[in-house]
Amino acid sequence: MKATIKDIARTAGISYSSVSRALNDLKGVSEQTRQKVKKIAEELEYTPNAVARGLVQKQTGTLGLILPDITNPFYPEIARGVEEQASLAGFNTFLCNTNYDLSKEESYLRNLIEKRVDGIILAPVSSHSNLFEQRKHMPVPFVYLGNTPERTKYSFVLTDNVRGGYLATRTLIEKGYRRIGFISGKDEESPVGGRFTGFKEAMDRYDIDINDDYIRFGNWRLKSGYDIIQQMIGAGIYPEAVFAGNDILAMGILQGIKEKGLSVPEDIAVIGFDDIPYASWPAINLSTIRQPKSRMGKSAVEILIEQLQTENRGGTMLKATKIILDPDLILRGTC
Amino acid sequence: MKATIKDIARTAGISYSSVSRALNDLKGVSEQTRQKVKKIAEELEYTPNAVARGLVQKQTGTLGLILPDITNPFYPEIARGVEEQASLAGFNTFLCNTNYDLSKEESYLRNLIEKRVDGIILAPVSSHSNLFEQRKHMPVPFVYLGNTPERTKYSFVLTDNVRGGYLATRTLIEKGYRRIGFISGKDEESPVGGRFTGFKEAMDRYDIDINDDYIRFGNWRLKSGYDIIQQMIGAGIYPEAVFAGNDILAMGILQGIKEKGLSVPEDIAVIGFDDIPYASWPAINLSTIRQPKSRMGKSAVEILIEQLQTENRGGTMLKATKIILDPDLILRGTC
DNA sequence: TGACAATGAGCAAACGTTTGTCTTACAAAC
DNA sequence: GTTTGTAAGACAAACGTTTGCTCATTGTCA
Numbered sequence: 053m054k055a056t057i058k059d060i061a062r063t064a065g066i067s068y069s070s071v072s073r074a075l076n077d078l079k080g081v082s083e084q085t086r087q088k089v090k091k092i093a094e095e096l097e098y099t100p101n102a103v104a105r106g107l108v109q110k111q112t113g114t115l116g117l118i119l120p121d122i123t124n125p126f127y128p129e130i131a132r133g134v135e136e137q138a139s140l141a142g143f144n145t146f147l148c149n150t151n152y153d154l155s156k157e158e159s160y161l162r163n164l165i166e167k168r169v170d171g172i173i174l175a176p177v178s179s180h181s182n183l184f185e186q187r188k189h190m191p192v193p194f195v196y197l198g199n200t201p202e203r204t205k206y207s208f209v210l211t212d213n214v215r216g217g218y219l220a221t222r223t224l225i226e227k228g229y230r231r232i233g234f235i236s237g238k239d240e241e242s243p244v245g246g247r248f249t250g251f252k253e254a255m256d257r258y259d260i261d262i263n264d265d266y267i268r269f270g271n272w273r274l275k276s277g278y279d280i281i282q283q284m285i286g287a288g289i290y291p292e293a294v295f296a297g298n299d300i301l302a303m304g305i306l307q308g309i310k311e312k313g314l315s316v317p318e319d320i321a322v323i324g325f326d327d328i329p330y331a332s333w334p335a336i337n338l339s340t341i342r343q344p345k346s347r348m349g350k351s352a353v354e355i356l357i358e359q360l361q362t363e364n365r366g367g368t369m370l371k372a373t374k375i376i377l378d379p380d381l382i383l384r385g386t387c
Numbered sequence: 388m389k390a391t392i393k394d395i396a397r398t399a400g401i402s403y404s405s406v407s408r409a410l411n412d413l414k415g416v417s418e419q420t421r422q423k424v425k426k427i428a429e430e431l432e433y434t435p436n437a438v439a440r441g442l443v444q445k446q447t448g449t450l451g452l453i454l455p456d457i458t459n460p461f462y463p464e465i466a467r468g469v470e471e472q473a474s475l476a477g478f479n480t481f482l483c484n485t486n487y488d489l490s491k492e493e494s495y496l497r498n499l500i501e502k503r504v505d506g507i508i509l510a511p512v513s514s515h516s517n518l519f520e521q522r523k524h525m526p527v528p529f530v531y532l533g534n535t536p537e538r539t540k541y542s543f544v545l546t547d548n549v550r551g552g553y554l555a556t557r558t559l560i561e562k563g564y565r566r567i568g569f570i571s572g573k574d575e576e577s578p579v580g581g582r583f584t585g586f587k588e589a590m591d592r593y594d595i596d597i598n599d600d601y602i603r604f605g606n607w608r609l610k611s612g613y614d615i616i617q618q619m620i621g622a623g624i625y626p627e628a629v630f631a632g633n634d635i636l637a638m639g640i641l642q643g644i645k646e647k648g649l650s651v652p653e654d655i656a657v658i659g660f661d662d663i664p665y666a667s668w669p670a671i672n673l674s675t676i677r678q679p680k681s682r683m684g685k686s687a688v689e690i691l692i693e694q695l696q697t698e699n700r701g702g703t704m705l706k707a708t709k710i711i712l713d714p715d716l717i718l719r720g721t722c
Numbered sequence: 723t724g725a726c727a728a729t730g731a732g733c734a735a736a737c738g739t740t741t742g743t744c745t746t747a748c749a750a751a752c
Numbered sequence: 753g754t755t756t757g758t759a760a761g762a763c764a765a766a767c768g769t770t771t772g773c774t775c776a777t778t779g780t781c782a
Contacts, residue, residue, distance in 0.1 A: 056767095057768065057769065058768080069731080069732065069771075070730080073730095073731090073770090080732090099497070100768090101442075102503060103502070104767070104768035105737070105769055106737090107438050107737045107739090108768085110737075112438060113502075122457070122467050123664075125460075128462075128463050130485055136484065137483050144483070144502060144778065145483075146481060146482070147466065147481070148474075149474075149478070149637070151471075152398050164479075168437060212778055303668065329458075330668065333671070335645075336670055339659045390738085391738055392738065403759055403762095407739070408740090408761090409741085412742095413740095417760060417761090420760080435738090436738050436739065438739090441738070442737080442739070442766095442767045442769090443740045444739085445741055608776090
């Protein structure tokens with residue numbers, strides 16, 4: 053923490069620019085000097101100061117990841133993907149939890165820009181925030197992850213929700229179910245719009261009528277799924293299969309069904325969305341549509357890094373990269 | 388990203404030191420000038436450069452959190468606690484995943500030191516690494532979280548494992564169980580030593596003999612718990628209650644019991660350790676000993692920040708702070 | 723042998739702040 | 753009218769690097 057490049061220069065009896073060159077393996081120093089410098093650096097327990105370097109190079113080797121809540125089982129895998137890919141490329145990752153607070157999204161953004169991160173990944177609370185769309189220009193490479201506002205001018209990576217919805221529904225249909233329900237959180241909070249679209253497309257494609265009694269929108273909490281299905285069963289009007297807007301909801305539905313004395317998938321089949329880790333636990337064993345979460349995180353980092361390189365070279369802002377990943381069908385025990 | 392303090396100074400027609408003072412609400416500038424400067428800063432979309440500030444102040448407003456795997460359900464809550472507390476104090480948090488790789492622990496440490504973080508929280512893979520004990524001195528405030536090496540010279544915060552083990556075992560005893568087993572991962576990888584100690588203390592205290600047939604050490608994966616209990620049941624020699632070294636193991640055990648056609652807690656009662664989020668899901672409903680994970684994260688940050696303040700003031704290194712938090716008994720359906 | 727390139731090294735200017743010291747002006751106090 | 757105090761602001765030195773430029777010195781080639 054103490055020794056600087058100047059200390060090394062002094063004890064080596066050379067200029068500190070040469071020390072810098074020696075340490076960074078740049079040419080302009082003899083092999084002999086290089087060795088000597090490195091040896092002295094070792095002895096002095098020299099640790100390069102990335103802050104100073106960052107100042108002159110205008111690069112900090114840092115990325116920012118803003119997400120709603122690392123405690124939500126959907127995010128840890130994403131964070132891991134991001135961190136891993138970033139680390140591979142020599143970047144450190146700032147973790148920022150907004151706690152589903154829109155205003156925090158903005159303040160973290162400012163905060164990260166002050167810290168001069170080289171790029172920012174934002175997994176927004178809602179896709180309906182156009183907070184960032186209004187800015188003329190991000191001063192740093194920027195990419196949305198997941199909940200992307202429609203027609204954004206920035207880069208994004210997300211899962212093909214329409215295709216996912218279609219896949220889920222088609223699977224139920226092919227298993228022979230006809231009375232199929234859709235239970236979800238509300239549209240405005242999420243890209244579920246696409247999932248519902250996929251649902252409708254599949255039903256249409258197979259010429260099955262949609263029964264509005266089986267379509268319900270609550271919120272995104274487990275209890276919502278639990279309540280809705282119980283209410284349906286209680287009223288005696290319930291589908292033989294349900295596609296849940298996400299896995300948390302699906303788990304609530306599972307629980308609700310069981311507590312009503314019915315069984316899954318015999319009485320009601322269930323399929324979820326996301327494939328959060330819970331889904332694979334034996335006691336739950338939920339069929340679902342997997343979002344490639346780790347891949348999403350990695351792709352986001354790749355976008356940032358590519359943008360960094362091109363931007364530096366060309367000097368001009370390049371077009372936004374848009375990545376839409378395919379979801380996978382994960383068949384387990386609930387349908 | 389473009390405008391600097393000098394740009395402001397130029398358009399305001401004053402020296403840039405005055406701009407700095409105006410912006411930071413220091414005295415030495417008239418109210419009038421201050422207003423003017425702030426207005427210009429606004430117009431120029433000035434964003435302070437934290438890197439430059441960090442260089443002169445020798446403080447970056449950054450903490451590092453090194454942990455094995457954010458995907459492991461034990462860590463997200465810790466990370467959240469850390470991030471929240473750090474953010475409250477104006478610090479950003481670097482997330483570093485070692486992927487259970489000891490060498491990465493060290494390289495991340497070096498990495499963070501180069502980045503000149505103001506403090507480091509390390510949740511080690513194993514408590515048996517004395518990699519860091521050998522260093523004469525950490526160049527930055529440092530605290531262990533969780534898996535702390537014995538007799539460390541650094542600060543740490545952990546849960547009282549002995550007490551937790553005692554609590555779990557006493558609970559089983561008070562519920563009337565006598566033939567009690569302990570299934571865990573191996574000692575050398577974790578502080579489970581304490582948990583086993585607590586187990587033995589409780590058994591001793593209530594004068595119950597420990598049956599070695601019921602004590603088993605595998606690894607820390609779910610499958611280990613699953614295999615061990617199935618093997619026990621298969622052999623016809625199994626306890627009426629088992630204390631599992633952690634919740635993951637407990638869930639494997641739960642699964643194993645059910646697949647053998649036995650029921651919980653009627654045939655075998657189970658209690659775990661950690662209280663990972665899974666444990667509270669209705670379908671699992673595991674009784675367990677809760678580690679106050681969020682609290683642990685927050686305490687670690689508090690230690691760092693206090694050390695930061697005292698160190699700056701006194702100029703001398705202060706004593707390590709040692710925090711041992713009490714675990715809580717969480718009674719659910721499995722015992 | 724002379725011209726020229728390549729090499730090793732030093733000098734100094736950046737990077738964008740904060741902060742200690744110095745100057746000036748003006749008002750209050752004697 | 754001189755001293756003293758105070759406030760506003762300017763000046764310049766840091767912080768620890770990287771990097772463009774210059775300058776010898778050496779080696780190469782015709």
